[in-house]
Amino acid sequence: MPEQRRILRTELPGPRSRERHERRGEVLPRGLGTTLPVFVERAGGAIIVDVDGNHLIDLASGIAVTSVGASAPAVVSRVRDQAAKFTHTCFLVTEYDGYVEVAARLNALAPGDHPKRTALFSTGAEAVENAVKIARAATGRPGVVVFDHAYHGRSLMTLAMTAKDDPYKTGFGPFPGQVHRAPYAYPLRWPGGAEKCAAEALAALEELLAEVGADTVAAIVVEPLQGEGGFVVPAPGFLTGVQEVARRHGIVFVVDEVQSGVGRTGAMFASEHEGIVPDLLCTAKALGGGLPLGAVTGRAELMEAVHPGGLGGTFAGNPLACAAALGVLEMFEDGALLERARDIEAEIRERLSAVQSPWIAEVRGRGAMMAIEFVRPGSLEPAPEVAKAVAARCHAQGVLTLVCGTYGNVIRLLPPLVISSELLSDALDVLAEAVTGIDVRPEPGAR
Structure with a gap:
């Protein structure tokens, strides 16, 4: 089990990941997209360790797959x-x-x-x-x-x-x-x-x-x-x-x-x-x-x-x-993971409710399936450029988040249910800073 804390030893993606990503382009079709071009060496709990030794906080769970944690015993x-x-x-x-x-x-x-x-x-x-x-x-x-x-x-x-x-x-x-x-x-x-x-x-x-x-x-x-x-x-x-x-x-x-x-x-x-x-x-x-x-x-x-x-x-x-x-x-038999999912919701809501941003239309979800929808200030016009920029800032700081939504203007949070409160708090601090520090301009033709 890797150490359950965020550690950045290189920029993201690091040199070894960049090298492997270049080879990927030579052997795989472009139709296979990627959210963050880092290559994983191992993963456990709520941490992904890449080939450059960086420890990333996983708020994606392989798109809701590793809910009980990566490599659960x-x-x-x-x-x-x-x-x-x-x-x-x-x-x-x-x-x-x-x-x-x-x-x-x-x-x-x-x-x-x-x-x-x-x-x-x-x-x-x-x-x-x-x-x-x-x-x-x-x-x-x-x-x-x-x-x-x-x-x-x-x-x-x-x-x-x-x-x-x-x-x-x-x-x-x-x-x-x-x-x-x-x-x-x-x-x-x-x-x-x-x-x-x-x-x-x-x-x-x-x-x-x-x-x-x-x-x-x-x-x-x-x-x-x-x-x-x-x-x-x-x-x-x-x-x-x-x-x-x-x-x-x-x-x-x-x-x-x-x-x-x-x-x-x-x-x-x-x-x-x-x-x-x-x-x-x-x-x-x-x-x-x-x-x-x-x-x-x-x-x-x-x-x-x-x-x-x-x-x-x-x-x-x-x-x-x-x-x-x-x-x-x-x-799931003893109910502890279900209780933890509910606690994760409470922790996310408490932290994100304190974030003051005119770009946030709504924080919503249930349990460890939470999201933020971004809109242009004073309207419900989707702001996909904000979601994209927030995700990029999180990724650069070693927090893996996903963008979703019909209009591409939603950040979704899918942490493993085994994530500790301390690790989740660190990730949410990074997310909050990314939201409050964002400075974007509308993309041409954006809805």
Whole structure:
């Protein structure tokens, strides 16, 4: 485990990272982007150590993947033991206990007391796409309803479901059809004001269903707390309303918790904050503790609608990833990590509420899934140049942050749940200084 403090031995990126990054450009395509061009030598807890010996505070967690910390002992030990036995057989060929145990744990943890089944996959996009397949098989309907600002993955189907074009969809069409988009109840940006947000968004959803024909829609797919779209917490009552609409029309209610699930928000699933019970629940990212694993957990009668052989994949539910997931889930058993996620939210809110800046429109989120949205002073006009500049200043000081949002004007904070208060405080000091010290000019053509 590396020392859990920020240490800068070189500028960032350092000379060894720059050398490796130059080679990367010779062997990899430019389509593979990067947030901070440093090469990692090792990582543990909430610290990333690069090849130049710098210790960076990780407020990204590999985009919400290493929620229990990088190289968590409970994960590493289980993976090591499993690797010594076998690394792969394909569960569709010969079975193994790890797959069944992960599924059993997810069935028990997912909201609702109805009988459940779980199928494992390799990525979040696979989980979402398979949820659509299951919903279509169960209903005999083709349509899918998604929401503004949504992000659901990079496969062609999930790109059709994702709202933002650039960089995710540009040049990759045409996309699968019969995907319909409704407004998400985004309180800060709702034209009628936050008080009317939920009711008006639900009315718009009903209008959309009337236009396309509710009896043609297999699934409504929603993030309970939007991820790439800007960590948007929906207006109170919106998600329960969406669930009620889906039930009334016989539509499968699919909740995408790929980023918000597995303890990230201070509950095992963000759905719990809203009191909603998904028909199908999609998880991934943090589930595998750093190894690729996704899952669809749902009502038994829906999951059983697919014919034998209709679900799966060569690497789906790989034994090493299942071993890692059992380690992750073990770490949540005593409730301490969920409590820590809630404490992280309190610490972030307290520190950032003291930051005086005309660029900040809102600090929002739940648990260890927090964000700052930046706008031009005196307006709600997005300020993506500010988010970009703040992230760059944080990176230069050894604090890894991510930019997100439909307009690229949001800084998202995804610290590992094992981060100490001292380390988080140091990172937030750097972030606060970056915000208050920023001096930017609008980018040409910026919204």
